[in-house]
Amino acid sequence: MSTALLPFEEDTQLETIPHNLDAEQAFLGSLLYDNEVFHRVADWLKPEHFYDPVHARIYDTATDLIGKGSLADAVVLKTHFDRDDGLREIGGATYLAILIESAADSAASPEYARIIYELALRRELIRVGNELVNSASTDQERKSRELIQTIEQQLYNLAEEGSAQRGFVGFKQALAEAIETAAAAYERDGGLSGISSGLKSLDEKLGGLHPSDLIILAGRPSMGKTALATNIAFDVAKNYEFEIQPDGTKKTTNGGVVGFYSLEMSAEQLATRLIADYTGIPGYMIRQGTIDATQYEEIRDAVLEIQSLPLYIDDTGGLPISALAARARRLKRTHGLDLIVVDYLQLVTSSKGGEGRVQEISDVTQNLKALAKELNVPVIALSQLSRQVEQREDKKPQLSDLRESGSIEQDADVVMFVYREAYYKEREKPREDTPEYLAWEEEFRRIEKLAEVIIGKQRHGAIGTAKVAFDGARTKFSDIDTRFEDSAH
Known part of the structure; x- marks a missing residue:
C-alpha cells in the first residue's frame, strides 16, 4: 500500500x-x-x-x-x-x-x-x-x-x-482547578469534595467519590460487593440535581448521572435489587412472587417514582474495555455522566488477552484509570479476591488478596474491601441439639447485621475502616443506628 x-x-x-x-x-x-x-x-x-x-x-x-x-x-x-x-x-x-x-x-x-x-x-x-x-x-x-x-x-x-x-497545563490553571475543588467541598454539606456515597461513615473516610479516581471495591463471593456498589449508584442517581449554565449545558450540583456496567447480573436482576432497596420488600419475595396485594401496590408506586432516575445499565457480558470506554463517552455526550460502576473487573476483556491473565487485567485497570481521568468522573470497579483469604485465621482481606493484585493495587487510587464477619460465622453453625449452639446463636445475632468497609489504600488520605449496617433480605448497606451499635457492643 x-x-x-x-x-x-x-x-x-x-x-x-x-x-x-x-x-x-x-x-x-x-x-x-x-x-x-x-x-x-x-x-x-x-x-x-x-x-x-x-x-x-x-x-x-x-x-x-x-x-x-x-x-x-x-x-x-x-x-x-x-x-x-x-x-x-x-x-x-x-x-x-x-x-x-x-x-x-x-x-x-x-x-x-x-x-x-x-x-x-x-x-x-x-x-x-x-x-x-x-x-x-x-x-x-x-x-x-x-x-x-x-x-x-x-x-x-x-x-x-x-x-x-x-x-501541558500551566501551574496557574492547575491551581485554579484545585481551588474549585476546595470551594466545592467548603460549600457542600458535610465538607465533601466528591460525590456522596450515601454512607456517612464511608464519606468521612474518603471525602466522597472524587472525579478521575479509580476505586476498586473487592470482596469474596456473596460478601456484598455488588450490593454496596448498587446502593451507592442508586443513592447518587436518586440525589441528582443540576443547574443550567449560560451556554445551555447542565452542571451537576448534587448526586449525579450513573453508568452501571453489570457484566454478571442482568439489568432485570439489578432492577429487582433496586426495587427491594427502595421499598424494603425482600428481593427473594419479589422474584418468587410471594407478595401480597399491598406489597404489589408498593412496588408499582416505587417503579413510577424511580423509573426516571438517571441510572443507565449496560448488561452486555464479556464487554471489551475499548467498547466500555466508547459507550461511556457516548453516555456522557448524550445524557451526562458523573459516576461509572463496573461489576466486575475480571469480566472485562482486553485485546491483550493472549498475553496472559495478569497482563490482561493490567491493561483493563490502566484503561479504566485513563477513562476516569478523561471523563473526569470516579470509576468504581468491583474485583474478586483470591481464595487465600479463606486459609487464614483472620479472614479480613488485605491488598495481597486481590486477584492479579500487582496491577490493580498500582493503578487504583482507592482500594476498599467489603467484610462481614457473619458470613464466616454462619458457616460455623453447630447442630441445634449441642451445648455450643446457644453461644453461637447469641454471637451470630450480635454480628448478623454488621459489616465493615476496609480502606486498604487511599492515595489522597488515610486508610481505615468504616462500620456500616447490612440487611441481607434487602441486600442493603446503610449507616449504623448508634443505639443499635451500642447494644451490639
Missing part, C-alpha cells in the same frame, strides 16, 4: 485553514474597551482558540489581569508587552490602539467570540482528520479498531473541551 499523503492534505495551505483575524481583532478590542465582556465568554473561550498566537497572548494576559480584579486595557497591557517580540513585530503599543479602534459593540462581542471558537473547532477537526488519514495509510502495526478508539477519544475531547489535545 502506498504511504504517500493524500492530495487534500498536501494542498491544505495556511491561508485556507479556517480563521478570521477580523473577528479576533473586533473581540479583543471590545474586551480591552469593556472588561465585562470577559465574564460572558470566560467559561468556554480559551487562549488556544485564537488563530493568531499574539492574539492568544493578549487574551491570556487580559484573562489573568481580570481574574485578579485588575483593569485590562491597552495602557495596562502595554507594560506587559513592552518586551514581547511578537507584539513589537506587528506594531507594539500602536497595535493595541488599532484593536480598540476595531472594537465590536459590547452586545455583539459574544457573537465574535463564538465565531473564534467555531473556527478553532474546525481547525481541530481538520487536524484530527489528517491524523486519521495518515495513520490509516501508514501505520500498519495498529489495528483498525485501535485507530477508531484513538480518534473517537480525540473527537470526544473536542466535543467536551473544545480541544482534542490537552497537553
Whole structure:
C-alpha cells in the first residue's frame, strides 16, 4: 500500500485553514474597551482558540489581569508587552490602539467570540482528520479498531473541551482547578469534595467519590460487593440535581448521572435489587412472587417514582474495555455522566488477552484509570479476591488478596474491601441439639447485621475502616443506628 499523503492534505495551505483575524481583532478590542465582556465568554473561550498566537497572548494576559480584579486595557497591557517580540513585530503599543479602534459593540462581542471558537473547532477537526488519514495509510502495526478508539477519544475531547489535545497545563490553571475543588467541598454539606456515597461513615473516610479516581471495591463471593456498589449508584442517581449554565449545558450540583456496567447480573436482576432497596420488600419475595396485594401496590408506586432516575445499565457480558470506554463517552455526550460502576473487573476483556491473565487485567485497570481521568468522573470497579483469604485465621482481606493484585493495587487510587464477619460465622453453625449452639446463636445475632468497609489504600488520605449496617433480605448497606451499635457492643 502506498504511504504517500493524500492530495487534500498536501494542498491544505495556511491561508485556507479556517480563521478570521477580523473577528479576533473586533473581540479583543471590545474586551480591552469593556472588561465585562470577559465574564460572558470566560467559561468556554480559551487562549488556544485564537488563530493568531499574539492574539492568544493578549487574551491570556487580559484573562489573568481580570481574574485578579485588575483593569485590562491597552495602557495596562502595554507594560506587559513592552518586551514581547511578537507584539513589537506587528506594531507594539500602536497595535493595541488599532484593536480598540476595531472594537465590536459590547452586545455583539459574544457573537465574535463564538465565531473564534467555531473556527478553532474546525481547525481541530481538520487536524484530527489528517491524523486519521495518515495513520490509516501508514501505520500498519495498529489495528483498525485501535485507530477508531484513538480518534473517537480525540473527537470526544473536542466535543467536551473544545480541544482534542490537552497537553501541558500551566501551574496557574492547575491551581485554579484545585481551588474549585476546595470551594466545592467548603460549600457542600458535610465538607465533601466528591460525590456522596450515601454512607456517612464511608464519606468521612474518603471525602466522597472524587472525579478521575479509580476505586476498586473487592470482596469474596456473596460478601456484598455488588450490593454496596448498587446502593451507592442508586443513592447518587436518586440525589441528582443540576443547574443550567449560560451556554445551555447542565452542571451537576448534587448526586449525579450513573453508568452501571453489570457484566454478571442482568439489568432485570439489578432492577429487582433496586426495587427491594427502595421499598424494603425482600428481593427473594419479589422474584418468587410471594407478595401480597399491598406489597404489589408498593412496588408499582416505587417503579413510577424511580423509573426516571438517571441510572443507565449496560448488561452486555464479556464487554471489551475499548467498547466500555466508547459507550461511556457516548453516555456522557448524550445524557451526562458523573459516576461509572463496573461489576466486575475480571469480566472485562482486553485485546491483550493472549498475553496472559495478569497482563490482561493490567491493561483493563490502566484503561479504566485513563477513562476516569478523561471523563473526569470516579470509576468504581468491583474485583474478586483470591481464595487465600479463606486459609487464614483472620479472614479480613488485605491488598495481597486481590486477584492479579500487582496491577490493580498500582493503578487504583482507592482500594476498599467489603467484610462481614457473619458470613464466616454462619458457616460455623453447630447442630441445634449441642451445648455450643446457644453461644453461637447469641454471637451470630450480635454480628448478623454488621459489616465493615476496609480502606486498604487511599492515595489522597488515610486508610481505615468504616462500620456500616447490612440487611441481607434487602441486600442493603446503610449507616449504623448508634443505639443499635451500642447494644451490639
